[in-house]
Amino acid sequence: MKTSIATVCLSGSLVEKLHASAAAGFDGVEIFEPDLIAGDHSPEEIRALARRLGLTLDLYQPLRDLEGVDEATFTDNLRRAAATFATARRLGIQTVLVCSNVATATVDSDEVSAGQLRRIGDVAQSYGVRIAFEALAWGRFIDDYRRAWRVVELADHPAVGVCLDSFHVLSLGHDPARITEIPADKIFYLQLADAPALTMDVLSWSRHHRLFPGEGAFDLTRFVSCVLATGYDGPLSLEVFNDTFRQTDPRHTAVHALRSLTWLQDKVAAANPEGWRPDLTTLAAAKPPTxxxxxxxxxxxxxxxxxxxxxxxxxxxxxxxxxxxxxxxxxxxxxxxxxxxxxxxxxxxxxxxxxxxxxxxxxxxxxxxxxxxxxxxxxxxxxxxxxxxxxxxxxxxxxxxxxxxxxxxxxxxxxxxxxxxxxxxxxxxxxxxxxxxxxxxxxxxxxxxxxxxxxxxxxxxxxxxxxxxxxxxxxxxxxxxxxxxxxxxxxxxxxxxxxxxxxxxxxxxxxxxxxxxxxxxxxxxxxxxxxxxxxxxxxxxxxxxxxxxxxxxxxxxxxxxxxxxxxxxxxxxxxxxxxxxxxxxxxxxxxxxxxxxxxxxxxxxx
The missing domain is CATH 3.10.180.10 (2,3-Dihydroxybiphenyl 1,2-Dioxygenase, domain 1)
Structure with missing residues (x-):
């Protein structure tokens, strides 16, 4: 399957991160907005560099705190969203991540959130992009992928789908089984992270302690199996916030990251019927040492x-x-x-x-x-x-x-x-x-x-x-x-x-x-x-x-x-x-x- 990595996983400038990702063998990257705005390369230059390196730009993120608000606030949010979509178009990115509101939400209504996502979808569509709506584990009202999908269903817009993030699902102990009920064409993006078993507030856990697959306690094999069972054929993308990885050589970390995705694909393939998803990478079967x-x-x-x-x-x-x-x-x-x-x-x-x-x-x-x-x-x-x-x-x-x-x-x-x-x-x-x-x-x-x-x-x-x-x-x-x-x-x-x-x-x-x-x-x-x-x-x-x-x-x-x-x-x-x-x-x-x-x-x- 196609592999991708969020630039937030790596240290260095955006240019250094792109070079490291390409050298490791990733197919694409998702651009973390602060990496772009802190750099001195224009979106067009980043787009051209990615093309030369053989990388696709798969996602622009994050666009925060848009839905579940009063009309006056939402009007300003539409302006902010339009500016983000314009940047995504300059980058050549077709999908923008929209997180569930954690700060300014005042209206706890699926119908209101769906209506506002529908209007955001109209603006996104006018820029040639689409939005992937993600339920953050600490969302004010929407913190469950099942509710996020319900809101996207109500929005009923071709440019509005969901983003599934393993951390936000598994950190709260939510069962990923109902992911299989989501149509594949409405899963716009998939983000993966492992994490150690910790007892702490979920925001701090997410910001500082995420790990690459195979290093923590999450059952990512089952999670990814549920997503792929829908027929999802987009990237397997890593989004790992970790203080250590942000301080180490991005070339080393990128190889480390791709190793984790390779291992995870092999585990998912082994856990399912042979030939179930032939696009998964599999490894030579080697028994443990004796x-x-x-x-x-x-x-x-x-x-x-x-x-x-x-x-x-x-x-x-x-x-x-x-x-x-x-x-x-x-x-x-x-x-x-x-x-x-x-x-x-x-x-x-x-x-x-x-x-x-x-x-x-x-x-x-x-x-x-x-x-x-x-x-x-x-x-x-x-x-x-x-x-x-x-x-x-x-x-x-x-x-x-x-x-x-x-x-x-x-x-x-x-x-x-x-x-x-x-x-x-x-x-x-x-x-x-x-x-x-x-x-x-x-x-x-x-x-x-x-x-x-x-x-x-x-x-x-x-x-x-x-x-x-x-x-x-x-x-x-x-x-x-x-x-x-x-x-x-x-x-x-x-x-x-x-x-x-x-x-x-x-x-x-x-x-x-x-x-x-x-x-x-x-x-x-x-x-x-x-x-x-x-x-x-x-x-x-x-x-x-x-x-x-x-x-x-x-x-x-x-x-x-x-x-x-x-x-x-x-x-x-x-x-x-x-x-x-x-x-x-x-x-x-x-x-x-x-x-x-x-x-x-x-x-x-x-």
């Missing part, structure tokens, strides 16, 4: 991490035959230490490897979703990986799932075999700290390329502010990737990343690591006093936890014991054991960890 293959840490000097891994029972399996890279493993957990092209870099999570059922399908899907390819020099004797770069810069690799040791491990020589199990089973989760400007983009990347689904977000209080956490995972929990967004007062390096390993005996592993000289992340005595009171643990059990700096959590389904290492560079390790059906991450213990890490980083002590 296991972590490895995590790569990169630094100019990885020796400190090597010492840490040795204390934790990992075995050095060898150095790569062509690169300054070593492999360490324990059970099915593999850590790659990379010193290649890492001058002046401290240890950090550089890459995550995933095992997938069909690597070729994942590669094709990533390409369709415009995921940037991660470059990896590969020689003839080495196993090729599928590769993409996530929005935060982390590289993701995927290889065919292995039943046993993956083939690429044979590229490492000179190591020693794992003589006895250390108690580590596998990688439990990889926690990737996100810059504030890429967090939503990374959610969409992991959801669209790998089929991960988001858990409900959480907020963790830390010494410098709230840390927002969003876990992306497979349904079975084989892949878990928490995304943590640091407070804005910190830069990206202000919150360390970490890799967590599942264990068969976390207490025994901690004891052996202590014997080898491991410096645990110290936990305050206050925590253990609190722990005993909260969960009713026995004195001996609490003493054992305290002696090894272990943390504890419990849910109705089981309990959880875990510990952290100190941070090396910008990465640390966590070792976890899940008992019963515990499926969480010890979230209530995160403030304790954050406070201890801040003290360990050298902040002033009393």
């Amino acid at each position: 296991a972590f293959d490895f995590v790569e840490l990169k630094a100019e000097d990885t020796s400190e991490v090597e010492v840490l891994l040795g204390q934790l029972g990992f075995t050095m399996r060898g150095r790569h035959r062509t690169k300054p890279v070593s492999l360490w493993s324990a059970g099915d957990a593999r850590i790659v230490l990379n010193e290649q092209q890492a001058r002046d870099r401290v240890p950090h999570v550089a890459a995550v490897g995933l095992q997938v059922p069909d690597a070729g399908a994942t590669t094709a899907r990533a390409a369709q979703l415009m995921a940037p390819v991660a470059y990896r020099r590969t020689y003839a004797s080495e196993q090729p990986f599928g590769a993409a770069v996530a929005p935060d810069g982390t590289e993701f690799y995927w290889i065919p799932e292995a039943h046993g040791v993956p083939e690429w491990v044979a590229e490492f020589d000179g190591g020693i075999p794992e003589t006895e199990p250390c108690g580590v089973r596998a990688i439990d989760h990889a926690n990737l700290t996100q810059p504030w400007q890429t967090a939503e983009d990374t959610v969409l990347f992991l959801r669209s390329v790998f089929g991960l689904t988001p858990d409900a977000p959480a907020e963790v209080p830390g010494p410098t502010g709230l840390v927002r956490s969003q876990v992306m995972r497979t349904e079975d929990g084989a892949i878990r990737i928490p995304l943590n967004v640091a407070p804005h007062v910190l830069d990206h390096s202000g919150l360390a990343q970490h890799v967590a390993f599942s264990c068969s005996d976390v207490v025994g592993l901690a004891r052996r690591a202590a014997d080898r000289g491991l410096a645990f992340l110290p936990v305050s005595d206050n925590y253990y006093d609190y722990l005993r009171g909260r969960f009713g643990l026995g004195a001996d059990e609490v003493a054992e936890l305290r002696a090894l700096n272990l943390l504890y959590d419990r849910s109705p389904d089981g309990h959880f014991v875990h510990f952290y290492t100190r941070t090396v560079g910008s990465v640390f390790f966590e070792f976890v054991q899940r008992f019963g059906h515990y499926d969480g991450y010890g979230t209530d213990n995160a403030p304790v960890r954050l406070a201890a890490q801040r003290v360990g980083a050298g902040t002033v002590r009393p």
Whole structure:
């Protein structure tokens, strides 16, 4: 289907926004009136630029507060509308968005609103344009798409139709099913936005927290299915008000936006009978990953991490035959230490490897979703990986799932075999700290390329502010990737990343690591006093936890014991054991960890 994006979604001047939209691959744009009037290019110049870029100009918006008013006010509104229609004609735009009145409406009457829309339609028609009437979620009288359609029906004018906006429908919990009762030729425009589940006034929610499809909590698949069931064949257009996107590179945001529409079309096609709407874009069917293959840490000097891994029972399996890279493993957990092209870099999570059922399908899907390819020099004797770069810069690799040791491990020589199990089973989760400007983009990347689904977000209080956490995972929990967004007062390096390993005996592993000289992340005595009171643990059990700096959590389904290492560079390790059906991450213990890490980083002590 034809894709479009409102210029309000992007940062920069109107000219920059048009260039970014065209470069990303959009078919058209809707012009946000403030973008035009703030610029120094005439409507004719904007029209010519769009033509050169291969973009259609699909909508001019918004025209506000016209209907539901007394006659004297409406007379002036007609004058204002005529001026807007004249500008739209100069731009070559045939559809103008008219929002339901939120400020000046004084007459709560469908018949009055319909009569005034009919007269506005007459003026619009004289300029060769039509109006798409939209029920704003905070409209004074008309805040429901069903009432907006009733008013348009009463207006009964060829130049008057409706605009359906997913935010205004779904934010109020309105059922989109009755959209199917609207004739396709009366749906003049469709605007799409996702949003997180928030409890706040709907105007602020709309102005600051809209997201691109796939990043929020709205059921856009059902919403779009209802619209397309009518036979609507106009653009799928994005209208996203978001403080982050208005501050970031418009070229990046435009690609991000088109990825969301591509993913959404595929979801809608999959949710309906095959061939139902052949104009929808579909993606290569790639099943979600089944296991972590490895995590790569990169630094100019990885020796400190090597010492840490040795204390934790990992075995050095060898150095790569062509690169300054070593492999360490324990059970099915593999850590790659990379010193290649890492001058002046401290240890950090550089890459995550995933095992997938069909690597070729994942590669094709990533390409369709415009995921940037991660470059990896590969020689003839080495196993090729599928590769993409996530929005935060982390590289993701995927290889065919292995039943046993993956083939690429044979590229490492000179190591020693794992003589006895250390108690580590596998990688439990990889926690990737996100810059504030890429967090939503990374959610969409992991959801669209790998089929991960988001858990409900959480907020963790830390010494410098709230840390927002969003876990992306497979349904079975084989892949878990928490995304943590640091407070804005910190830069990206202000919150360390970490890799967590599942264990068969976390207490025994901690004891052996202590014997080898491991410096645990110290936990305050206050925590253990609190722990005993909260969960009713026995004195001996609490003493054992305290002696090894272990943390504890419990849910109705089981309990959880875990510990952290100190941070090396910008990465640390966590070792976890899940008992019963515990499926969480010890979230209530995160403030304790954050406070201890801040003290360990050298902040002033009393």
